[in-house]
Amino acid sequence: MPQLFVTTRKGEERSVEFEPGSTAMQAIYDANFADILALCGGVCSCATCHIYVDPRFVEALPKMSADENDLLEGSSHRNERSRLSCQFRLSPELDGLRVTIAPED
Amino acid sequence: MTDQATAERDYFSDPSVLKDPYDYFEEMFSKGPVHQLQSRDIVMVTGYDEALEVLRNTQDFSSAICVVGAAYPLPFEPRGDDVSEQIKAHRHEIPGSDLLVTYDQPQHPASRSLLNRLFAPSRLKAMEGYMSGLADKLLQDAVARGGCELVKEIAVPYVTYVVADLLGVPAADRDLFRAALDQSAPPGNMNDSEKPTEFSALEYMAGFFVRYVHERRAAPGNDVLSEFATAKYPDGSTPDAMELVRLSTFLFGAGQDTTAKLLGNSMRYIIDTPGLQQQLRTNRALIPAFIEEVLRLEGSSKVTFRVARKKTRVLDTEIPAGKRVVVALAAANRDPRRWEEPKAFKLDRPKIREHLAFGRGAHTCIGAPLARAEVRIMLDRLLEHTSDIGFSEAYHGKPGNRRLDYEPSFIIRGLAQLHLELKAA
Numbered sequence: 001m002p003q004l005f006v007t008t009r010k011g012e013e014r015s016v017e018f019e020p021g022s023t024a025m026q027a028i029y030d031a032n033f034a035d036i037l038a039l040c041g042g043v044c045s046c047a048t049c050h051i052y053v054d055p056r057f058v059e060a061l062p063k064m065s066a067d068e069n070d071l072l073e074g075s076s077h078r079n080e081r082s083r084l085s086c087q088f089r090l091s092p093e094l095d096g097l098r099v100t101i102a103p104e105d
Numbered sequence: 106m107t108d109q110a111t112a113e114r115d116y117f118s119d120p121s122v123l124k125d126p127y128d129y130f131e132e133m134f135s136k137g138p139v140h141q142l143q144s145r146d147i148v149m150v151t152g153y154d155e156a157l158e159v160l161r162n163t164q165d166f167s168s169a170i171c172v173v174g175a176a177y178p179l180p181f182e183p184r185g186d187d188v189s190e191q192i193k194a195h196r197h198e199i200p201g202s203d204l205l206v207t208y209d210q211p212q213h214p215a216s217r218s219l220l221n222r223l224f225a226p227s228r229l230k231a232m233e234g235y236m237s238g239l240a241d242k243l244l245q246d247a248v249a250r251g252g253c254e255l256v257k258e259i260a261v262p263y264v265t266y267v268v269a270d271l272l273g274v275p276a277a278d279r280d281l282f283r284a285a286l287d288q289s290a291p292p293g294n295m296n297d298s299e300k301p302t303e304f305s306a307l308e309y310m311a312g313f314f315v316r317y318v319h320e321r322r323a324a325p326g327n328d329v330l331s332e333f334a335t336a337k338y339p340d341g342s343t344p345d346a347m348e349l350v351r352l353s354t355f356l357f358g359a360g361q362d363t364t365a366k367l368l369g370n371s372m373r374y375i376i377d378t379p380g381l382q383q384q385l386r387t388n389r390a391l392i393p394a395f396i397e398e399v400l401r402l403e404g405s406s407k408v409t410f411r412v413a414r415k416k417t418r419v420l421d422t423e424i425p426a427g428k429r430v431v432v433a434l435a436a437a438n439r440d441p442r443r444w445e446e447p448k449a450f451k452l453d454r455p456k457i458r459e460h461l462a463f464g465r466g467a468h469t470c471i472g473a474p475l476a477r478a479e480v481r482i483m484l485d486r487l488l489e490h491t492s493d494i495g496f497s498e499a500y501h502g503k504p505g506n507r508r509l510d511y512e513p514s515f516i517i518r519g520l521a522q523l524h525l526e527l528k529a530a
């Protein structure tokens with residue numbers, strides 16, 4: 001199975017196998033990272049699934065919707081690598097993706 | 106002490122538990138955050154961390170019994186340490202097994218993804234005008250009469266029309282839906298152990314959705330129903346038309362009693378918490394924080410259910426395969442290890458949004474953003490049109506000695522009726 005690499009808020013990195021078609025949030029959440037609360041369950045309304053994407057992958061990801069952009073605007077930790085992990089699905093091409101869980105707002 | 110005095114009350118049928126479930130949950134919590142009930146073959150989880158653990162763990166816990174709980178026997182005799190195959194083979198015999206909330210992997214995330222876009226913030230934002238106009242229409246009449254019964258006269262039609270609008274149901278059909286729902290009992294009915302959860306209204310509405318989906322698939326337009334009817338699974342395949350029918354119909358069931366009852370529970374806090382009504386009138390921006398605290402203290406879903414697929418653990422407690430679990434969301438929301446002064450009503454709790462009133466994890470209530478918007482807007486309009494809101498004392502008695510009837514459900518927490526006196530603004 002393809003995998004992604006997740007760095008926690010404490011700076012520890014772990015690899016996570018993913019099922020293509022699942023969202024990044026689902027993959028991270030199911031691997032029991034306590035830092036990802038995902039309070040809204042993936043409907044783009046809580047921003048507690050905020051991650052930073054490795055710059056080499058930013059372009060490869062599906063584009064951000066206006067809803068995702070607006071919600072990220074509300075985070076004081078937004079930067080150019082920010083994404084909501086529930087708002088994109090993982091394809092086999094994203095094997096090796098590296099992400100970091102953003103600080104809590 | 107006699108056996109009688111120490112015997113546990115039955116969660117599923119005892120009227121005193123219905124009246125005050127919190128007192129009962131506290132009693133169970135004192136026996137341990139994960140506790141095997143005496144009266145039924147089911148484990149009750151009342152601790153916050155423990156509840157979270159069960160909700161998160163979709164590997165070991167199935168949602169198949171989510172709407173029937175222990176009110177209905179498992180259709181099989183669990184064998185061994187892994188009953189996954191037995192659940193799979195028998196799930197269609199469990200009532201409610203065609204509702205999204207009872208699905209497991211791999212069908213669950215696929216089906217859920219079809220609904221995601223309906224609840225996008227921009228779409229909900231676009232509906233706010235409709236919601237507030239609808240609330241005004243329902244309330245003007247009530248205020249002119251000087252009062253109303255909030256649950257059935259206002260809340261139920263309101264939430265039914267809103268879900269119909271969300272899905273783009275043609276206006277002419279909306280009244281028919283409402284009439285069908287008016288006649289049905291809420292899920293987890295304590296008064297009917299033969300049929301704890303009844304689905305006839307949903308079946309009636311399903312007839313309409315069969316037509317909508319076929320029509321829109323044949324000739325898609327730009328409306329919400331067309332978008333929904335032509336949605337694809339994440340892997341690009343096309344869902345069966347009947348699956349779309351089941352999903353859309355379920356939204357009416359899932360969003361109706363819960364939201365209507367939350368409105369009633371909110372109203373009770375507004376009226377009976379000293380100073381609160383005035384505080385909210387002066388500063389309506391506090392309404393969202395107020396709603397979160399009501400969800401924590403008296404959310405409209407008391408519990409949900411899981412069944413262990415495999416032999417597993419919940420923190421320190423071992424759970425055998427096939428064991429049913431009642432996750433007491435309302436108890437977790439008052440766990441003293443998680444919430445300071447858990448029984449106190451406070452508007453400024455840190456991390457309040459981490460309450461479990463909408464569940465958590467894969468099955469987290471998908472309609473939570475809508476429910477929050479619906480209740481916020483209705484409360485805002487109620488305050489707008491009135492200068493004072495009170496209980497009708499003829500129906501509910503005086504403060505300190507209220508007569509309140511709760512919906513006889515082991516799932517839903519909310520007033521069956523709430524008669525209000527409304528003083529026009």
Ligand code: HEM
Pocket residue numbers: 168171205206207217268355356357359360361363364367404405406409410434461462463464465467468469470471472473475476
């Ligand atoms: C205050 C109002 C509401 C409350 C307290 C509430 C509560 C819940 C809870 C606790 C769950 C999770 C059950 C579980 O994990 O076993 C849930 C699931 C669900 N809710 Fe809500 N709900 C509310 C309003 C709504 C509304 C307005 C809608 C839609 C219009 C809705 C649609 C759903 C759906 C579709 C699910 C199933 C999600 C899944 O299984 O993936 N709910 N709700």
Ligand code: FES
Pocket residue numbers: 025038039040041042043044045046047048049084085086087
């Ligand atoms: S889980 Fe809530 S926005 Fe992603």
